[in-house]
Amino acid sequence: MTGQESVGLVFKNYSGFYYVQTLDGQVYECKIRGKLKSTVVSGDWVTFTPLDSGRGILENIQERKNLLYRPKIANVTMVLIVMAYDRPSPSLTLLDRLLLLAGLQNVVPCIILNKCDLNPDPKAVLIKDYYPQAGFKVLSISAKQQYNLEEVRDLLQGQIAVLAGPSGVGKTSLINALVDGPSLKTQEVSRKIGRGRHTTRHVELFPIQNNGWIADTPGFSVLDLPALKSTELADYYPDFGELKKECRFADCLHFREKQCGVKNALTDGKIPDFRYNNYIQLLEEVMEKEKNYR
Ligand SMILES: Nc1nc2c(ncn2[C@@H]2O[C@H](COP(=O)(O)OP(=O)(O)OP(=O)(O)O)[C@@H](O)[C@H]2O)c(=O)[nH]1
Numbered sequence: 001m002t003g004q005e006s007v008g009l010v011f012k013n014y015s016g017f018y019y020v021q022t023l024d025g026q027v028y029e030c031k032i033r034g035k036l037k038s039t040v041v042s043g044d045w046v047t048f049t050p051l052d053s054g055r056g057i058l059e060n061i062q063e064r065k066n067l068l069y070r071p072k073i074a075n076v077t078m079v080l081i082v083m084a085y086d087r088p089s090p091s092l093t094l095l096d097r098l099l100l101l102a103g104l105q106n107v108v109p110c111i112i113l114n115k116c117d118l119n120p121d122p123k124a125v126l127i128k129d130y131y132p133q134a135g136f137k138v139l140s141i142s143a144k145q146q147y148n149l150e151e152v153r154d155l156l157q158g159q160i161a162v163l164a165g166p167s168g169v170g171k172t173s174l175i176n177a178l179v180d181g182p183s184l185k186t187q188e189v190s191r192k193i194g195r196g197r198h199t200t201r202h203v204e205l206f207p208i209q210n211n212g213w214i215a216d217t218p219g220f221s222v223l224d225l226p227a228l229k230s231t232e233l234a235d236y237y238p239d240f241g242e243l244k245k246e247c248r249f250a251d252c253l254h255f256r257e258k259q260c261g262v263k264n265a266l267t268d269g270k271i272p273d274f275r276y277n278n279y280i281q282l283l284e285e286v287m288e289k290e291k292n293y294r
Pocket residue numbers: 114115116117118141142143144145165166167168169170171172173174217218219220
């Protein structure tokens with residue numbers, strides 16, 4: 001064994017090799033040391049012993065800030081929730097569910113409206129009109145026409161980000177558009193496994209200029225909620241924040257209670273019906289789960 005240990009980020013794990021990039025941009029193909037029992041995943045910061053010709057031995061995993069399960073990836077700081085202007089028409093229920101999940105994982109959500117080269121579906125218009133004032137970042141982009149990609153790159157600075165959203169909204173197209181040029185990963189993938197694109201079996205983080213990383217995910221439409229108290233659900237709604245002060249009860253669920261600030265805002269049209277209805281749907285799901293914990 002030669003030299004001292006180095007620190008780097010695991011960005012890909014493929015057929016027993018862990019690909020680690022150091023802060024100065026060197027890439028090492030690492031094998032795992034036998035004593036290391038826990039599973040190493042993409043997004044893990046690790047210490048490793050560099051060997052010659054770009055190889056290394058992975059020694060230890062540094063403490064994780066979080067661990068997402070779908071996709072399995074560590075230390076995620078941001079999720080780009082992608083919906084399309086049209087084709088497919090946005091799912092507002094999935095959007096609100098993903099925003100809640102991001103909040104629960106302590107990950108910053110950004111809403112990306114892709115395909116802004118198309119005429120917006122009415123639901124895309126609702127997203128553009130409502131979510132910025134509700135406290136969420138919303139960006140209109142076109143992966144196909146390379147519109148507003150600089151803003152996405154800026155967002156990703158210093159982040160480990162994952163993409164989320166339904167199938168067909170353009171998540172993979174966005175990665176391809178962001179990670180242009182002779183990027184290390186495509187060369188590596190095609191050389192190693194003889195295919196142009198990665199498969200869904202392993203999670204790969206792709207480098208974005210200025211020290212950001214992003215992972216692709218296959219599209220999905222339903223996600224389980226982790227354990228959560230019904231009284232805490234509204235904490236994940238920044239748009240309910242001020243309104244809650246007008247609720248009569250401190251533990252108001254904004255559901256069947258009278259004198260509720262959130263329900264008043266609904267009546268006044270300050271909270272749109274769809275947003276409130278999605279909240280109630282999630283609330284009922286949380287309450288149903290709560291029963292099982294008792
Ligand atoms: N008009 C238009 N079409 C786009 C844009 N971005 C992607 N598409 C098209 O949308 C379709 C789906 O794109 P993908 O990138 O495969 O979508 P995805 O979200 O990765 O889908 P899954 O992998 O199934 O989850 C493709 O036909 C793309 O060419 C865009 O900005 N504008």
